Amino acid sequence: MNNGAIVGLVDVGKTYRTGEMEVLAVRGVSLEIKRGEFVALMGASGSGKSTLMNILGCLDRPTTGHYLLDGADVSGLDRDQLADIRNRKIGFVFQNFNLLPRTSARENVELPLVYSAQRLTNAELRERADRVLASVGLAGREDHHPSQLSGGQQQRVAIARALINEPEVLLADEPTGNLDSRTSVEIMAIFQQLNERGITVIMVTHEPDIAAYAKRNVMMRDGVILNDHPVSQRSDAASQLKHDGVME
Amino acid sequence: MRIVPTFNVALRALRRNKMRSVLTALGIIIGVGAVIAMVGIGNGAKAQVEAQIASLGQNVILIFSGSTTSSGIRTGWGGAGTLKIEDAEAIRREVPGVIGVSEEVVSTTQVAAGNQNWFTRIYGESADYFDIRQWPLADGAPFTSQDVRSANKVCVIGRTTATQIYGNENPIGQILRIKEVPFTITGVLMPKGLSTQGVDQDDIVIMPYTSAMKRVIGGTTLRNINVQIGDPQQLEAAQQQIISLLRQRHNIRPGRDDDFTVRNQQEIAQAATATSRVMTLLLGAIAGVSLVVGGIGIMNIMLVSVTERTREIGVRMAVGAHGSDILTQFLIEAVTLSSVGGLIGIICGIGASKILSAYANWPTLISISSIAIAFLFSAAVGIFFGFYPARKAAALDPIEALRYE
Numbered sequence: 001m002n003n004g005a006i007v008g009l010v011d012v013g014k015t016y017r018t019g020e021m022e023v024l025a026v027r028g029v030s031l032e033i034k035r036g037e038f039v040a041l042m043g044a045s046g047s048g049k050s051t052l053m054n055i056l057g058c059l060d061r062p063t064t065g066h067y068l069l070d071g072a073d074v075s076g077l078d079r080d081q082l083a084d085i086r087n088r089k090i091g092f093v094f095q096n097f098n099l100l101p102r103t104s105a106r107e108n109v110e111l112p113l114v115y116s117a118q119r120l121t122n123a124e125l126r127e128r129a130d131r132v133l134a135s136v137g138l139a140g141r142e143d144h145h146p147s148q149l150s151g152g153q154q155q156r157v158a159i160a161r162a163l164i165n166e167p168e169v170l171l172a173d174e175p176t177g178n179l180d181s182r183t184s185v186e187i188m189a190i191f192q193q194l195n196e197r198g199i200t201v202i203m204v205t206h207e208p209d210i211a212a213y214a215k216r217n218v219m220m221r222d223g224v225i226l227n228d229h230p231v232s233q234r235s236d237a238a239s240q241l242k243h244d245g246v247m248e
Numbered sequence: 249m250r251i252v253p254t255f256n257v258a259l260r261a262l263r264r265n266k267m268r269s270v271l272t273a274l275g276i277i278i279g280v281g282a283v284i285a286m287v288g289i290g291n292g293a294k295a296q297v298e299a300q301i302a303s304l305g306q307n308v309i310l311i312f313s314g315s316t317t318s319s320g321i322r323t324g325w326g327g328a329g330t331l332k333i334e335d336a337e338a339i340r341r342e343v344p345g346v347i348g349v350s351e352e353v354v355s356t357t358q359v360a361a362g363n364q365n366w367f368t369r370i371y372g373e374s375a376d377y378f379d380i381r382q383w384p385l386a387d388g389a390p391f392t393s394q395d396v397r398s399a400n401k402v403c404v405i406g407r408t409t410a411t412q413i414y415g416n417e418n419p420i421g422q423i424l425r426i427k428e429v430p431f432t433i434t435g436v437l438m439p440k441g442l443s444t445q446g447v448d449q450d451d452i453v454i455m456p457y458t459s460a461m462k463r464v465i466g467g468t469t470l471r472n473i474n475v476q477i478g479d480p481q482q483l484e485a486a487q488q489q490i491i492s493l494l495r496q497r498h499n500i501r502p503g504r505d506d507d508f509t510v511r512n513q514q515e516i517a518q519a520a521t522a523t524s525r526v527m528t529l530l531l532g533a534i535a536g537v538s539l540v541v542g543g544i545g546i547m548n549i550m551l552v553s554v555t556e557r558t559r560e561i562g563v564r565m566a567v568g569a570h571g572s573d574i575l576t577q578f579l580i581e582a583v584t585l586s587s588v589g590g591l592i593g594i595i596c597g598i599g600a601s602k603i604l605s606a607y608a609n610w611p612t613l614i615s616i617s618s619i620a621i622a623f624l625f626s627a628a629v630g631i632f633f634g635f636y637p638a639r640k641a642a643a644l645d646p647i648e649a650l651r652y653e
Contacts, residue, residue: 059566059647080570087568098563098650102264114253115568161567 012065040211043220091162095174152183189237258580275542276589282535284597290528292611329469348376372460388435399458406450543629550637562649575642582634590626
């Protein structure tokens, strides 16, 4: 199975029980994502894409089927083991940024390292956080608190936080949902740039024009994959920004 | 475990909410401070009582006329004159281990010298009395056994009596008129302070009991007999022997009650310290309640904090925090609040008891053990009241927590 696939879902199903009712959020999804792909997971609300995203992010376990992450089956792991997998292999970017309030950008970025197995000195932590912040264009803003940053800047802090542990997969849940269209393009430029550096990106979105920045679109409906196709006319965020004549 | 970084995280969280942290800790500060001060007051009172008891003398048995237990008409201690001088002599002669006996008669009367007079207590005693009570003289000499035998008109006086009558003058060798009988003052006693009942023990005139019975008080019976035993091991046996000796001398048939009452100093000490121990416990318990209230304050704030920081907990879990990391973080927050509060509370408590000692003139005694117990208890309060909120935080589902608004 480890033929360059970073993510392998084999007949994955997820059932929620709300009172007497059983809700089948995901019913038998098989999906393979190779290293270096940029996948947009699409679908209307209730299509099961968020549930699938939680499973992919090891925040939730499938009820049936198997999830192979980087060749290892993670569907049977317990809470703490899943936490360790999330820490080492997955970087999260959320729609509402989810930064710690009243905490500097640097400390926010350092957060995953606090729970990492590797022991770094404070100087090393700082050095690493500052380097990642600079790579998303936030050099000089290390000491700013989230309230002192714009939405786009906050999302970049969140991306830096996702990248600090050098994850295999970057998972983004509606990363542009709270941003204006220009800032959205900026965030997409960062994603495309990271993807070119070899990071696998999986992004949930319901906006087709955002999905167009990905290389592959997976459309879900009613808990199953409706279609799965490569993007034919891919948008290039960097050239769009250049075209608009506004580069930061 | 990732204790050190988790510790930093917890301290940072407390610093982010300075006002709230200070107010929460205040509950513990007041609680611990109250415990320290109250127990300090209780222990101070206890120590004072113990010192007063010790001043009664070591290994002393007191025999009083009359009985507190006799059926029919009960007369109370010293009420009926049942103790005779011969009883005291028999004890001196026949009870092994006795090193001192003092026959005691007591009265209150007016004493005068020159144009000064003073109403005071007259104690008739034997020459052993000063050894039994461990009551040395500040000046002059005590009366002797010879003075007792001859019923000489000599006396020693307490510090209060001396100042009331003679002021700054030296009373030694002066004549003190007691019921118009002139007594020569041979010595002035060291001050002994207040008794357990709050009586000024230095307001006293002590003379040979023979002189007191013959010249001042009259009567032929003793109020009580003070007996000192050399070896504390023999105290119990001597007390029993005194009882049987006196019963025999007083012709009390088996089954009838004693016509005297025997108490030893330990019993008196136990009764007095029991009272102050109960007071210490009571004060400590009341203060302990405020410590528990402080603990509930911590729990309240921690619960608010967990709810308020649900999203933060979700983020931490998403990036790899175990439930145990979250539990530790919130427990450390609670324990830091309570133990820092405890430390400040100890300082405040010591300060409060010092102020009480200085201004209200209450004796206070702060022991290392009460400080240690108060501190450990405050830390335990933090663990106890922090555990429930911390567990609640650790049990959160990361997906739910991330979605929390």
